[in-house]
Amino acid sequence: MLSGNYIRKVAVVGAGGNSGKYMTGELLKTGKHTVTAITRTDSNSALPEGVEVKKVDYDNQSSLVEALRGQDALIITMGAMAPPEQQSKLIQAAAEANVPWILPNEWSPDSANEALVKDVFVFEKMPKAREHIEKLGKSSYIAVTTGFWYEWSLAIPAAYGFNLANHTVTLFDDGEAKISTSTWPQVGRAVASLLSLPIQAEGESRDRCLDRFKNSLVYVSSFTVSQKDMLDSVLRVTHTGLDDWTVTKEPSKERYTKGIEAMQKGDRMGFARMMYSRVFYPDDCGNYEKTRGTINKLLGLPKEDLDEATKAAIQRSMEVTWG
Structure with a gap:
């Protein structure tokens, strides 16, 4: 049994998607996490074996809040052209459900590069999502940058x-x-390793904790x-x-x-x-x-x-x- 200094319950939006299924699989493989797939009521997409499933209606905010209640972390994976309001609704629901950690829909080149964000319009929603999380003040984010x-x-x-x-x-x-x-398997390993870190530093490993990365971008690659x-x-x-x-x-x-x-x-x-x-x-x-440098070594990738x-x-x- 993990102590209260670790993330145990993880909700994943897009658990059956291209990258989400690797994240979910690697989280389950650690034996340290219970993974809940957040999926639409009308979705029939195949999900990795071993996940719990919560069906939601994006037009019913209370269904999102209820699905996220009791979760330690929320991972959001969506296609580049997904409506931005979907992530906004999830972020709002996570705040209402008191989910302490969010990995927003980043999984991209460096969205902290202002020139890049200015020239590629789909990247603009990433800084906005981070700002939304901070403004609500209920959750902390870790934005995982993976490149394409x-x-x-x-x-x-x-x-x-x-x-x-x-x-x-x-x-x-x-x-x-x-x-x-990055490859999909590497992204999966990175997420599982990241969410297996203690929340607060333990012993002499001051760098190996989630608090170090609170409300910041982290960079991993293959x-x-x-x-x-x-x-x-x-x-x-x-x-x-x-x-x-x-x-x-x-x-x-x-x-x-x-x-x-x-x-x-x-x-x-x-x-x-x-x-x-x-x-x-x-x-x-x-x-x-x-x-920027990567945290590959810290995560043991x-x-x-x-x-x-x-x-x-x-x-x-x-x-x-x-x-």
Whole structure:
């Protein structure tokens, strides 16, 4: 039995989603947490085995409050285009239910970078969510910055620039700007390790506690790599040579502008081109390992194999068709 200095009960919104299922699985694996999936009344999405389930109606605030009552932490995972009022309702409900800790819907590049947030509109809601939590004053947040998901993003031609099926790649600028990026399993391990820390410091380990990260952003990653590093990995995994690929270049700022223009014409892939090309600007906005540092070591996160993650991306690219 864990003492009162530890988080035991964790509610997860999006427990069956791309990243949420890894967070949920790793939390359960610790044997230290009871995990409750917060899901819509009409949802039929598959959930990891071992979770408790609470059905909610986002139009009925009392159902959210009741579902969160007694929870030690709330993890919110939602798609980039989810209505922002959904998270606002959850934050308000967590405050009313006296949930002490919230991991808001971050899971992104560095939303503390003001220039990046200004240029990528979907990132604007992240600082707003943090401000909302602080203003209510009932919960503390820890915003986990992960960069873009590697195996998801490498599989999308409009994202990291690779069309894995057609053996083509577009390098932004010279392809040498490094960005920090994470795999889904690493994100899951990071969340489980973070929420397994004592709330207040114990013994001589003054840094290993949640209070140290109260109302702040923390940074975790799998790799800090350039497009050329990714290309080298793809070549190794596919047993191909550079001559087997068509490599072109495009200025990152030009790609960003064209992405916005395409969005305005209704091209949904324009959104991806805009958002992803912005983190590859040569200003280190995507390289938070360099600009902020990570807590990988403190959390005991493993050093991953880039080629294994690339294999997962290639497999995913064969299963999902992107416009």
